[in-house]
Each structure stands twice: as structure tokens, then as C-alpha cells.
Amino acid sequence: MPLFSGRTTRRSRVVPALDDADLTRVLRQLSRRGVGGRALEVAQVSTLLEETGENWDRRSHRVSVLAEATADTEIASSWLARQPQDADALVFHSWVALVRGLRHRRLDDAARLVSQCHRAAELRPADPLPWVVLLGMARIERYAQNDVNALWREATARDRWHREAYLQMLAHLSPEEGGSSASVLDFIDVVRTRIPANAPCAAIEVTAAVRQYQGLLAQGGVRAMTAGQLWQSGQLAAALEQAASLWAKPGFFQHAGTLADLNVLAYALCAAGRAADAHDVFQALQGTVTPWPWNVDGDPVQRFEQHRDKAERGRLGSAGRA
Template sequence: MSKRGGSGKSADVALVATLLEETGDDWDRRSHRTSVLAEATADTGVGSAWVAREPDNADALVFHAWSQLARGLREGHLEDAGHLLSQCHQAAELRPEDPLPWVVLIGVSRIERYGMNDVNAVWREATTRDRWHREAYLQMLAYLSPEEGGSSASVLDFVDVVRARIPANAPCAAVELTAAVRQYQGLLAQGGVRAMTAGQLWQGGQIAAALEQAASLWVKPGFFQHAAAAADLNVLAYALCAAGRAADAHPVFEALQGVVTPWPWDVDGPAVQRFEQHMGKSERGRQGGIGGA
């Protein structure tokens, strides 16, 4: 949504409010809509207008907080972390069963680099309310990553725990593959020998096993039911292409039906262009009966 005048902004607020209200207590769908809408309107003032109009509305508070978080993650800092924390805690008091305020707080912890004990406490609050909350797991994964002040060992420990516990079709099922793609992209970014040998990441061990399981299960009709399934299928398609298995990615591209997410495709060019290039390779690979990219 673009920047608009008062009446236009009122219409935007009404639309967002309706879209979130429709999700009821479906925390997965509510989280997906909140994140997508908040990120799309982060620079428009829609969240500020809504919370100014309804300061005691839990949806308004979480939406505004998520908008602030989206901008903070993009810019690397928060304008007022204390106020954002206050809004999240107020929303949590107004709707105690909702995991979203706690998920936003994990995101805030990424920017402010709060200590692990504090973050674990917030993590427990979020996952107690929704055990397999996709966004909670992804925010925690990012907090633990070496790119944000964590470590590769912390990521591995987290992924090991996740792998042992979650159902194969849980909303957070793509956490392990997401971590692997981020590791792969990190190796490419380092250049030199690390970039040249990055493809070896997919060739054995647990990462190869995770990719194989995802390739065999995720595209089955009805296997995934969560709202952000298309985003996870984008990760799978990218990983298969990165592993030199373009032909195996063809069913994933077919399942996506042209739905492209910016990440992971946008790290080395326009996302849609890179997506289409790899989709073309997958089609040629399938016709030629080979797996290579």
C-alpha cells in the first residue's frame, strides 16, 4: 500500500482490521496475514493510524509493533524499542492466548541483542501458545545465526532439537532447510574457495537427508496446510537447484504455480528473474532426464 491521505489511510486501516479479524484464533493464518500486511505497510503510517484510533485494540497494537519491527530489521535499528516492548506486553495482556506479541518480541531481541535467558523466556511464551508457530521458529533461527551475533553451533543445536520434535508437516517444518540455505548463501558470499565448494553442503549427512525428505513429501497434495506453505516450497525449489537437482525441483515449481517469494531468490539478482531461470532449468532437466542444474 502506498502513502495516502487521511480518507485513504482510514480505508487501509479498515481493510487490514477486517482481514485480521477474519482469521479468528487461527494463529498460523493470523501471523501470516499480520506479517505480510505489516511489512507491506511499514512505511505508510497505517499501523500508527490504527493504534492511534484504537489504542486498546490488541490487533492494532500487534500490527503496529510488527510494522515497526519490519522497518527496524530493514534499517538495523529501532526508533523506540521501549515503546515497542510496551505495546507487545499490552497486547499480550489484552489477548493472553495470542502468541503474536511474543513472536514480535523475539524479533525485537534480534535487533537489540537481548541475552539468551531473556529470549528463551519469550520463546517459551510464544511456543506455549502455539507449539509449532512458524514465525516464532524463524525469528529464533535468525536470532541464533552468526550473521546476527549468534553462532553456527547455536544454529546447529537449535536445528537438532527441532528435527527431533516437530511433525514433518508442521508449519515450522522448513526451519532445517531454511538454516541450510542460509548457510549455503553465507558460503557463497565469502567468495574464493568457500564459494567454489559451497555445493558440497548438499551432498551428504543430515542436510542431504533433510532435502531428500522435503523433496519427497512437501509437494504431495494436502501435505502442507499452513498459510506460508508457498514460501517454504520456494526454499525447497531453491535448495534443490543449489544442490544440482534441477529436474527434481520441477514438481516443486509446478506446485508453486508461479508464486515467487523474494527470499531466497533475491540474493544474487531480481527474485522473479532468478526464479524463472531456475524453473526453466528444471523443465529442461526433467525433459533430459537429468538432475543437474
């Protein structure tokens, strides 16, 4: 799936599948509910995941997007009822339950879901996804940190730089979910120097900073007024500098969540007062918008376009002064 193949401006839109054409096709088919019946819907999802094979990064992206898209349907339950010992069916059903659980901050029959994940892990031992789902469940159930660390080790032992595993751990540690800013910083300090620059989880430091920045804005008052100082930290400024110079280059990133990470980087650069540096990132995105981080203060597409236009003006202004 070629990224950044064209540089002509496209209409900005939220694209859950990002650059995944096969996933886009299945989502479009699923949107025509009632056409072909439940059996066909199950077949469309199961076939796509089967075709993904052992590309754990791409499987995670497809499972998470499909789970979000079908969480209000019975597709996952129907699939599991038909194939109760199928690893994909077990993982998908558990991930759909996780999506619902995160919406309502509770899990229905958590013990059963844990059992499903362990069974999926038995059926496909190399797959990190059952352990990643368990990490997500730990966010809701608020497992003890030692237990969360054990799940983390299982997931990353199978795929060391698994993007979704890092995001689930970051969310678990965040103050919004019962953790603390100190816990997040400790986690970032531990992993920062180990992650290759182009790994699927390479955006975790910038992602954590955006979450912290938005948290400060949400508090209002003095914290909101001084939130911009966050980006002046030497370590974070250096991380942004490296990301701005590398991430938007064609071929630098190859993982399924590349366009989502570029959305985070574009937002971070604009928040840091570096709109001109975000220009190339917006160009690489070609109008592909993710709801977060743009949706915290308005319509994500509108906010994306406002910042994109500001970045364009900033680039033109910089060129004029050169």
C-alpha cells in the same frame, strides 16, 4: 484456499500474499492510497485481522505481509491512536515498528514497543504474536540468550509449531546477526526430530541450510568453491529427499507460508544439483515467487525462471534415459 488446484503454467511473479485471496484484495485496496482516506485503510486492515480469528498461523502471515506493505505509511499509528487498547492494533503497530527496525538495525523507543506487546498479550493471552514480535525485537537489541529463550517459550507455548517464531529464532542465532553457525546447528539438532513432517515450521532445517549455503557463497574464495559440499551431508541430504517427496503433494501442507517454503525447497534442490527433483516443486508453485532466496544474486523472478527451466530440462532428460 485450495493449493495446487491447477497445473497450467502461469506467468512468474512475486506475490507477497502467496495464496491468500483475501489478503491480496486488501493489499490491492491499500495500494490505491488516498482513495477513501486513512480511516478506510485502517478499517480494511482491522477487518481482515478480525476475520482471521484465532488462526494464529494465518494471522501471523497476514500481519507480517501487511506490516511490510504499510511500513512507510502511518496506517499503524492511526489505528493505534484510534484504538489504543485494541490487541490487534497494538500487535500491528509493534510489527510495523519491527519491520522498520530490521531495515535500519535499530528500534525507535524500544521500551514503548515492549510495553505494547505485553499489553497485547494481556488483552489476548492465547495469542503468540506479541511474543513473536518480541523475539524479532531481540534480534535488534541483542538480548541475552536466556531472555530470548524465555520469549521463545512464551511464543511456542501458545502455538508449538509457529512458523514465524522458528524463523525469528533462526535469524537471531545466525552469524549474520551476531550469533554463530554452531548456535544454528545446535538449534536445528534440538528441534529437528520433534517437528511433524507437515508442521508450519517443517522447513526450518532446509531454510537454515540455504542461509548457510548463501553465507558460504558470499565469503568467496575457497568457501564459495566448496559450498556445494554442504548438501552432501547425510542428515541434510535425507531431509532434502524427504521434502522433495512430500512437500509438493496436494494437501500435504496447509499452513499460510506453504508457497514460501516451496520456494526455499526449489532453491535448495537446485543448489544441491538436484534440479530434476525440483520439477514437481516448481509445478506446485505455479509461478509464485518469493524474493528470498532467489534475490541474492539477481532479479528473483529471473533467477526463479532460470532454475525452473533447468528443472524442466532435467526432468525431460531423466525421462529420456528411463
